Amino acid sequence: MFGHHTPYILASYGVAATVLVLLIVASYRARAAARRRLADLERMGNEP
Amino acid sequence: MNDFAPPPVQDAKASFWASLWALANPGRFMSFSARLLPWLWGATLITMAYGLYKGLFVAPADYQQGDSMRIMYIHVPAAWMGMFVYATMTASALGTLVWRHPLADVSQKAAAPIGACFTVICLVTGSFWGKPTWGTWWEWDARMTSVLVLLLIYLGIIALWRAIDEPLRAARAVAIMTLVGAVNLPIIKFSVDWWNTMHQPASVFRKGGPTIHPAMLEPLLVMAVAFSLLFAAIHMVRMQAEIIDRRAERLAMRAAAGEG
Amino acid sequence: MIAALRAVLSRELTLASRIGAGVELGIVFFLILISVTPFALGPDQKLLSRLAPALLWLSALLATLLGLDRLLQADEEDGVIDELMMSEAPLELVLAVKALAHWLVTGLPLAVLAPLLGLMLAISPEAMLPLCLSLAIGTPALTFIGLVGAALTVTLRRGGLLLSILVLPLTVPTLIFGIAVVREASVGQPIATPLTLLSAITLIILVLSPFAAAAALRMTRS
Numbered sequence: 001m002f003g004h005h006t007p008y009i010l011a012s013y014g015v016a017a018t019v020l021v022l023l024i025v026a027s028y029r030a031r032a033a034a035r036r037r038l039a040d041l042e043r044m045g046n047e048p
Numbered sequence: 049m050n051d052f053a054p055p056p057v058q059d060a061k062a063s064f065w066a067s068l069w070a071l072a073n074p075g076r077f078m079s080f081s082a083r084l085l086p087w088l089w090g091a092t093l094i095t096m097a098y099g100l101y102k103g104l105f106v107a108p109a110d111y112q113q114g115d116s117m118r119i120m121y122i123h124v125p126a127a128w129m130g131m132f133v134y135a136t137m138t139a140s141a142l143g144t145l146v147w148r149h150p151l152a153d154v155s156q157k158a159a160a161p162i163g164a165c166f167t168v169i170c171l172v173t174g175s176f177w178g179k180p181t182w183g184t185w186w187e188w189d190a191r192m193t194s195v196l197v198l199l200l201i202y203l204g205i206i207a208l209w210r211a212i213d214e215p216l217r218a219a220r221a222v223a224i225m226t227l228v229g230a231v232n233l234p235i236i237k238f239s240v241d242w243w244n245t246m247h248q249p250a251s252v253f254r255k256g257g258p259t260i261h262p263a264m265l266e267p268l269l270v271m272a273v274a275f276s277l278l279f280a281a282i283h284m285v286r287m288q289a290e291i292i293d294r295r296a297e298r299l300a301m302r303a304a305a306g307e308g
Numbered sequence: 309m310i311a312a313l314r315a316v317l318s319r320e321l322t323l324a325s326r327i328g329a330g331v332e333l334g335i336v337f338f339l340i341l342i343s344v345t346p347f348a349l350g351p352d353q354k355l356l357s358r359l360a361p362a363l364l365w366l367s368a369l370l371a372t373l374l375g376l377d378r379l380l381q382a383d384e385e386d387g388v389i390d391e392l393m394m395s396e397a398p399l400e401l402v403l404a405v406k407a408l409a410h411w412l413v414t415g416l417p418l419a420v421l422a423p424l425l426g427l428m429l430a431i432s433p434e435a436m437l438p439l440c441l442s443l444a445i446g447t448p449a450l451t452f453i454g455l456v457g458a459a460l461t462v463t464l465r466r467g468g469l470l471l472s473i474l475v476l477p478l479t480v481p482t483l484i485f486g487i488a489v490v491r492e493a494s495v496g497q498p499i500a501t502p503l504t505l506l507s508a509i510t511l512i513i514l515v516l517s518p519f520a521a522a523a524a525l526r527m528t529r530s
Binding site: 221 | 520
Binding site for chain 1: 100104114115116118119122123126161162165168169172173176177179180278282285286288289290292293295296299300303
């Protein structure tokens with residue numbers, strides 16, 4: 001598609017996409033884990 | 049208790065500050081950000097798609113470098129974001145130390161990994177750009193070197209976050225470090241530029257030519273906007289996670305104290 | 309207030325001379341680094357001579373870094389920091405005096421010794437005095453940047469490595485201009501520009517770092 005530069009272009013855009021996707025996923029997972037933790041603690045607080 | 053009612057709107061600047069303080073309440077921030085996030089992601093996707101399309105397929109290839117200069121549409125905005133995120137951290141640091149904004153330290157902490165990621169992207173894409181263009185995987189030119197030093201400062205700040213347990217003390221320490229870095233960064237940039245011209249009398253252009261063709265400028269700016277929106281979205285999610293974590297931490301401590 | 313500051317200075321220097329502050333250790337480390345690099349690079353005089361400014365400066369930087377956790381750590385453990393914070397002299401000045409004392413026993417000896425070690429690396433004779441000068445002006449900057457890092461990491465148990473990570477990127481300007489002074493002198497070029505820039509950077513750091521370090525100490529007390 002881009003001649004002999006294609007692997008470099010693909011690698012660049014690919015690395016950028018990978019890093020950003022990993023960052024997004026990690027951030028959402030951190031938020032989900034925090035929500036779970038809070039829910040567990042609130043439930044424990046209500047039980048006894 | 050703070051009164052969070054915003055003052056009467058006098059001008060745009062006053063209402064900006066007013067809105068920052070209106071959001072100082074974590075609960076308000078959570079509901080505000082929950083409503084804003086979908087729009088942020090939508091805007092991010094649209095601008096990103098447009099920028100990528102223009103950059104990869106529509107913009108002309110460079111006369112000398114060929115298609116490899118399309119990497120610039122990631123590399124340069126990533127560099128800008130590395131600096132923009134640091135500026136955000138600096139403003140947040142001032143918020144922590146000077147104005148005592150309750151969410152300033154959360155903002156600091158959330159921003160650091162994002163900035164580090166952008167600098168890594170900048171360095172890696174710069175390397176991939178350099179290989180077909182100049183034949184080497186790494187060039188010690190002024191921009192790459194400055195971004196590398198910026199990455200090292202980011203990593204130090206992230207390490208400092210993880211080293212201190214208590215969140216408020218950690219926030220203050222990191223805030224001071226961030227400000228020290230902010231003062232130093234212009235000096236570092238200047239010295240790296242100077243060092244570069246000392247060692248490489250032939251200047252190395254990395255923007256695809258001394259003047260940017262307007263057709264190349266548009267995707268560049270669009271990608272910069274897309275990255276900024278992306279940063280805003282990820283930043284918000286990370287802030288939410290941190291706020292929830294702190295709430296959980298307070299509950300856990302209260303539970304432990306209750307049982308003790 | 310001057311009396312209080314002088315007391316701090318003399319205390320630092322007395323401690324340094326009694327406990328064996330690592331003056332000797334810093335110098336020995338410097339010597340060892342210079343001795344070991346030819347093993348890595350080969351004994352080629354021309355190569356060593358070209359690299360000498362950088363090698364000497366890098367070794368001085370590392371030697372300074374290693375001595376930095378001594379700056380505040382021991383005092384923190386002994387509760388001296390709290391006392392100093394209650395002294396009648398402003399904390400910023402007290403810290404500046406501590407850093408100055410630290411430099412007198414670590415950085416200054418390196419600056420004085422460097423030309424001798426430079427001989428081992430076949431440094432050109434015109435570069436010897438500029439080497440001394442650049443280190444004498446540059447090492448205070450290293451110490452004072454280290455002061456801020458030390459203040460930030462003082463409460464941490466194994467803060468030494470983190471201290472180095474925080475400090476090193478900030479030493480880049482001093483490193484660049486310090487080495488430039490020596491290199492320009494080696495090839496007979498005028499050293500005014502890098503020397504002025506080096507001095508300016510040192511001055512800025514000397515002025516700002518006590519404030520940052522004092523803020524760090526104050527704000528990280530629980």
